[in-house]
Amino acid sequence: MSLYLSDPLMPQIKQVSIQSMDHLGLVAALLKKYKIAQRIDLMLPIKLDKRTKSTYGQRICALILNGLGFTNATLYMTPDFFKDKPIEALIAPGLCADDMNEDALGRCLDKLNQHGTTRLFSQLAFEIIQEHGLLSTSHHLDSTSLALFGEYNGDWKHAPIPKQGYSKDHRPDLKQVVVNLITNGPAGLPIYYESYDGNAADKTIFHDSIAYMRNFIEELNNSEDMLWVADSALYNTNKLQNANVNWLTRVPATLNIVKQNSAKSDDAFEWCELDNGYRYAKINDEDKDSPNENWVLYSSEQGKARQLKTLEKKIDNAHQALTRALKKVSGTLYACEHDARQALKNTAKKAKYHQVVEREIEAQWGYEKRGRPKPEDKKLKGYRVIADIVENAEAIAQAKHPLGRFVLATNKTSLTPAQMLKEYKQQSQVENGFRFMKDKSFQSNRIYLQNPQRIDALLMVMSLSLLVYNLGQYELRARLTKEDETLPNQLGHPTQSPTLRWVFQMLRGISYVDLGTQGIGVANISEREEKIIRLFGKEALDIYQLS
Structure with missing residues (x-):
């Protein structure tokens, strides 16, 4: 319903409240x-008191609404977020922005940590994915690091300790925490979340995650x-052989078997063609x-093309660096020809893609006295x-051989090479999830919380936001396909996968x-x-007051 200042109802209305x-x-x-x-209230029951009228489940929904509001505001600034929002329509009647104050949200985050964020998240996510028939037979694991600003001093019991470690954010100067996710199904839904100390290694936490999920989900045991x-990072010969699970992983490029096969020319293999340039x-x-x-x-032809551009840039940078080094050598006078050649030889040793060819050694004469x-x-x-400087054609050819190549290994021998590749490419689901969590709208690297346990709880809420987002996106696309409908994309073209x-x-x-x-x-x-709105069903129609 649209209202204008000329509307005849306006003079009769003493106060009009407009919210976003x-x-x-x-x-x-x-x-x-x-x-x-x-679901959360069943796991975290609360006895309402004078301090708040909201349940833990409602407070977590408030945090998710803030996170999926994409407002570039930190998640725990929720009270400010709801000042101009219809919180009663969005969450529950009788609530106001003040009910989501810092104290109420802090107690909620404390309760999440006490209950166990991993246990709560996995139980909730697994219930939903089963109810909606979205559970598949493949689990995809990955981790990322979240760089944090601040000191974060305090009691780190039952909480990830921000430490400096291998930074996937390319900020080795900052402390960080590590987040591990497992996604499942066609919607790429996260069904496992856990946070770790900033220096935790993927080779350890991946196997810990598998063990936890197998124990948590009883059906998986057999x-x-x-x-x-x-x-x-999953590849560990001893752990994989003792894990008693089916696994598929990329083999580390540092292993000799990968190096040897990657260094061979194309003629050394009997290639079988797959789709999409593989x-x-x-x-x-x-x-x-x-x-x-x-x-x-x-x-991969596409992978080879991308890596070839990177290699060409490396070769060009190496040529520029070698030119500068050679200019310095050529501008230096040496006591004898041997010293001059030795300096040239030392410079040539550093050249990876080029060769340094001596043209001549020139004697330099001059006068020591001034005047005439x-x-x-x-x-x-x-x-x-x-x-x-000339290009080392053989070295460059050797550098091109491994481009676009990688090795996959699995103990599930019934998988064909095509199936192995298809399964591994689904890793993009969890990688997309991390990009979502690192979106600037979340302000995830600016978690200034005095209580360290709340960092873990807040990161779980971010993972829960990802779960809701992926569910909504998957079901919207499925409904568009089912009803043969489209929506305009950013360029105004019709699409069934916005x-x-x-x-x-x-x-x-x-x-x-x-x-x-x-x-x-x-x-x-x-x-x-x-x-x-109609594509999102009855719940959306009710909130937007459409019949």
Whole structure:
């Protein structure tokens, strides 16, 4: 419903309250559809008192609404976020922004940590993924580091300790914590979350995660179909052979078997073609760590093209550096020809993709006296070396051989090379999840919390936001496909696979209007916005007051 200043109702209304709804009604609809608050309240029951009228589930929903609001505000600034939002319509009747104050949210985060963030998250996520039939037989593991600003002093019991470690954010100067996720199913839903100290190693935490999930989900203990997929950090011969699970991993490029196969020319293999520019060649049994595993060498044309650009840049940088070094050598006078050649030789040793070819060694003469020196005063001042730089064709050819190549290994020998590649490429789901969590809108690196345990709890809420987001995006795309409908993408072209974030942006400007005694309405819903809201079902229709 749209209101204008000329509306005849306006003189009769003493006070009009207009609040921003935008896309938050869709987020609230998803939270209600998947019963996020109810599920959490069953696990974290609370006795309401004078301090607050909200449950733990409602407070976590408030944090998720803030996070998926993409407002570039830190998650724990929730009270400010709700000052101009219709919190009663979004969460529950009777609530106001002050009910989500810092004290209430802090106690909620403390409760999450006490209960166990990993246990709560896995239980909630697994319930939802089972109810909606989205559980698949493949689990994808990965970790990332979140760089943090601040000192973070305090009691670190039951909490990740911010430390300096291998920084995937390329900020080795900052402390960090490590977050480990496991995703599952066609929607790429996270079903496992855990945070670790900033110096935790993937080679350890990946196997710990697998052990935890197998114990947590009873059905997995005797399942022969489940497959655990991860990058090369999972590869540990002893741990993999003793894990008693099916696994698929990329083999570390540092292993001799990978180096040797990557360094060979294309003619050394019998390649089999796959789709999308991939091909593969099987690795001989005698080269493997175990004969009961499938090891396959893959080559990607797209990967090779990307890596070739990087190599060409390296070669160009190396040429520039060598030119500078050679200029310094050529500008130096040496006492004898041997010293000049030795200096040139030392410079040439550092050249990886080029060769330094001596052109000549030139004797330099000059006068030591000032004024008008006599010919007999001319002295030999030293020797200068002159050389040229040429490309090392053989070295460059050797550097090109490994481009676009990688080795995958699995103990599930029933998988074909094509299936192995398809499963491994699904790792992009968890990687996309980390990009979502690191979005600047979350301000995840500016977690200034006095209580260290709350960092862990807040990171779990971010993972829960990812779960809700991926659920919403997957079901929206599925409904568009089922109903043969489309939405415009950023360029205005019809698509059945829009990102949920773009859909959220299309709902900007929708307002929640309280007309006092005249009732409540939602303004600025166009035909396009109404179509989007209807795609999200009854919960969204109720929140936006559409019949």
